[in-house]
Ligand SMILES: CSCCC(=O)C(=O)COP(=O)(O)O
């Protein structure tokens with residue numbers, strides 16, 4: 636039976652790690668300090684800054700940069716990056732990247748009645764413009780629901796997938812999660828979801844051990 640919902644990871648699954656780490660990270664890097672200073676009255680910014688543990692803007696930025704350098708997908712970092720990226724997309728400075736098989740597959744799945752959601756470490760604030768500003772046009776209307784580490788929790792915890800299943804009002808067996816990270820697939824499967832690994836050429840997942848999970852190299856294999 637086909638899944639009712641297909642839930643997508645972004646980095647390494649729909650889009651290249653390079654497009655996130657080189658394009659987006661570089662854009663946020665120099666803007667974090669000025670953004671924090673200019674948006675101290677925004678409660679989400681204030682909370683994120685407090686959660687870093689930094690006392691001054693300089694300390695906070697150093698912590699955020701260390702997380703970026705170590706590829707730590709910490710929620711305060713993702714909150715702040717997401718806000719800066721959303722401004723960058725709105726200003727026309729940024730464009731998303733999707734592997735060529737992804738846009739046609741998403742359209743095909745929707746035509747066939749599948750429903751689409753995203754579960755990414757990238758904040759919901761960044762997911763929206765990522766799907767809106769693509770070289771293939773605006774894909775955002777294809778995505779009905781968006782989850783991140785704030786509204787769902789860690790991608791490596793089964794409880795996060797329980798929360799998403801409840802939000803989608805679907806039994807876990809009708810949900811399919813696609814990701815490039817085996818630990819995320821393990822968590823989804825432990826919550827009763829279907830889980831399929833995405834091993835793309837040139838990505839870290841080329842060398843990943845997906846264990847017993849089904850693995851695809853392109854979304855075409857699911858269409
Ligand atoms: C919405 S684009 C930003 C992606 C991002 O910051 C990120 O960390 C993606 O991680 P994922 O969980 O999708 O592998």
Ligand SMILES: [Mg+2]
Pocket residue numbers: 644645646647648814815816
């Ligand atoms: Mg990923």
